[in-house]
Amino acid sequence: xxxELSPRERLxxxxxxxxxxxxxxxxxxxxxxxxxxxxxxxxxxxxxxxxTQLVVEALGRHAERFPRLAERFLDGSKSAxxxxxxxxxxxxxxxxxxxxxxxxxxxxxxxDVRATDHxxxxxxxxxxxxxxxxxxxxxxxxxxxxxxxxxxATVAAFEGAFVLARATKSGEPFRHxxxxxxxxxxxxxxxxxxRKPTSRKRR
Amino acid sequence: xxxELSPRERLxxxxxxxxxxxxxxxxxxxxxxxxxxxxxxxxxxxxxxxxTQLVVEALGRHAERFPRLAERFLDGSKSAxxxxxxxxxxxxxxxxxxxxxxxxxxxxxxxDVRATDHxxxxxxxxxxxxxxxxxxxxxxxxxxxxxxxxxxATVAAFEGAFVLARATKSGEPFRHxxxxxxxxxxxxxxxxxxRKPTSRKRR
Numbered sequence: 251x252x253x254e255l256s257p258r259e260r261l262x263x264x265x266x267x268x269x270x271x272x273x274x275x276x277x278x279x280x281x282x283x284x285x286x287x288x289x290x291x292x293x294x295x296x297x298x299x300x301x302t303q304l305v306v307e308a309l310g311r312h313a314e315r316f317p318r319l320a321e322r323f324l325d326g327s328k329s330a331x332x333x334x335x336x337x338x339x340x341x342x343x344x345x346x347x348x349x350x351x352x353x354x355x356x357x358x359x360x361x362d363v364r365a366t367d368h369x370x371x372x373x374x375x376x377x378x379x380x381x382x383x384x385x386x387x388x389x390x391x392x393x394x395x396x397x398x399x400x401x402x403a404t405v406a407a408f409e410g411a412f413v414l415a416r417a418t419k420s421g422e423p424f425r426h427x428x429x430x431x432x433x434x435x436x437x438x439x440x441x442x443x444x445r446k447p448t449s450r451k452r453r
Numbered sequence: 454x455x456x457e458l459s460p461r462e463r464l465x466x467x468x469x470x471x472x473x474x475x476x477x478x479x480x481x482x483x484x485x486x487x488x489x490x491x492x493x494x495x496x497x498x499x500x501x502x503x504x505t506q507l508v509v510e511a512l513g514r515h516a517e518r519f520p521r522l523a524e525r526f527l528d529g530s531k532s533a534x535x536x537x538x539x540x541x542x543x544x545x546x547x548x549x550x551x552x553x554x555x556x557x558x559x560x561x562x563x564x565d566v567r568a569t570d571h572x573x574x575x576x577x578x579x580x581x582x583x584x585x586x587x588x589x590x591x592x593x594x595x596x597x598x599x600x601x602x603x604x605x606a607t608v609a610a611f612e613g614a615f616v617l618a619r620a621t622k623s624g625e626p627f628r629h630x631x632x633x634x635x636x637x638x639x640x641x642x643x644x645x646x647x648r649k650p651t652s653r654k655r656r
Contacts, residue, residue, distance in 0.1 A: 271567070271568070272478055272565045272566070272567055273476050273478055273479075273561075273564055273565035274478075274479075275475055275476055275477075275478035275479030275565065276476075276477075276478030276565045276567070351568045353563075353564045356620070357564060357613075357616045358476075358564040358565055360556075360616045360617070360619045360620040361476055361556045361560060361561040361564055361565075361615070361616060361619055362475045362476035362478065362479045362561055362564075362565055363475070363619075364474070364475055364479070365474070365554045371619075371620060371622075374619075374620035375620045375621050377620075378617055378620050378621065399629045399632060399633070400629075400633055402617065402625070402626055402629040402630075403610065403626075403629045403630045403632070403633040403634075405613070405617060406610055406613035406614045406616070406617050406626050406629070406630045407606065407609055407610050407613055407630070408613065409612070409613035409616040409617065410560075410608070410609035410610055410611065410612035410613025410614070410615075410616065411609045411613070412564070412613075413560045413563045413564060413609070413612040413613065413616070414563070414581055414605065414608060414609050414612065416563045416564055416566075416574075416577075417559070417563040417574060417577035417578045417580075417581050418578050418581065419574075422605070423605055423606075423609050426602045426603075426605040426606045426609070427605075427606045427609045427610070429602060429606070430602070430603055430606040430634065430637040431606075431633065431637070433637045433640055433641060434633040434634070434636045434637035434640065436640070437636055437637065437639070437640035438636060
């Protein structure tokens with residue numbers, strides 16, 4: 251790890267990487283200190299709140315990239331359906347090119363956080379909510395309710411694609427998820443006059 | 454835990470529950486023994502392969518319910534799109550009624566398994582593949598490639614819904630994911646003659 255980073259930065263970056271590799275329970279404080287090359291006493295100096303503070307801050311840093319990605323892809327230069335598919339295809343390529351072993355830190359922590367760790371679960375909830383809101387604001391659907399519903403399905407598909415991608419060591423699940431989500435968005439934005447009554451009823 | 458179960462069954466059931474609550478790294482051998490009420494020496498007696506054997510068997514038991522669920526819902530008595538939505542809605546209800554704190558054991562392990570634990574990662578891969586195949590066989594799509602693609606997106610959506618449901622302590626993400634997947638399936642099974650060229654092109 252680059253020694254140009256401050257000890258505090260190194261601790262955060264190492265925690266983020268370990269959360270992506272093996273969740274919260276798999277992120278041991280001693281290993282964070284060792285892998286970051288930090289002096290042993292530095293952790294409680296920089297993070298007096300201990301592991302909880304370290305994980306909450308690392309989650310916050312990891313999570314802030316997702317709304318930015320949503321903004322970058324859903325920038326209005328092409329249809330939202332096309333943009334969404336490009337986003338998932340890019341995620342597939344990146345997962346594969348980066349070693350096919352890193353998931354989403356927020357997803358991993360959401361699945362292994364203890365029920366009593368309210369502060370950490372809440373950090374996951376806030377991260378997902380920010381991400382959903384950013385996507386929802388950029389969707390060509392009629393109601394806010396529909397936009398949030400589709401954005402929630404998009405984030406779920408993205409997180410689940412990480413799950414399958416980790417299990418199969420392949421980015422393909424992102425490509426499949428993006429393809430069908432994109433199709434659903436196209437279907438919903440098709441003018442009503444061209445929809446069959448059965449599909450209209452199901453919306 | 455019921456004492457009518459054998460010690461071996463109790464160990465497996467406790468492991469499955471703990472994997473659903475806090476993943477593999479969060480499932481400590483000592484806690485499994487304590488929560489299952491098993492004698493301390495029983496774990497290596499019944500599972501000479503230790504934690505790896507215990508986790509692989511618990512994952513296998515947990516995973517075998519998913520193809521059965523796919524068979525139960527996608528039984529041909531209603532359209533696949535309707536069945537799929539009912540399945541996700543049921544999952545939402547069950548997540549909430551069971552305390553809103555348990556995810557999918559295979560999903561949690563996929564996100565926290567160490568890159569060197571090949572046997573356990575492989576168990577996750579096999580579980581997802583069985584599940585995808587069972588769904589794919591029951592879809593009204595023209596090609597095997599499309600059926601597997603949609604089935605993969607379905608399993609990803611289901612696993613991702615667990616991630617968001619755990620973070621938000623709500624089953625809603627399942628309902629949103631099911632709604633849009635179902636819409637994509639309706640759109641794809643709509644006769645070609647009624648599709649717009651743009652949406653046909655995007656398929």
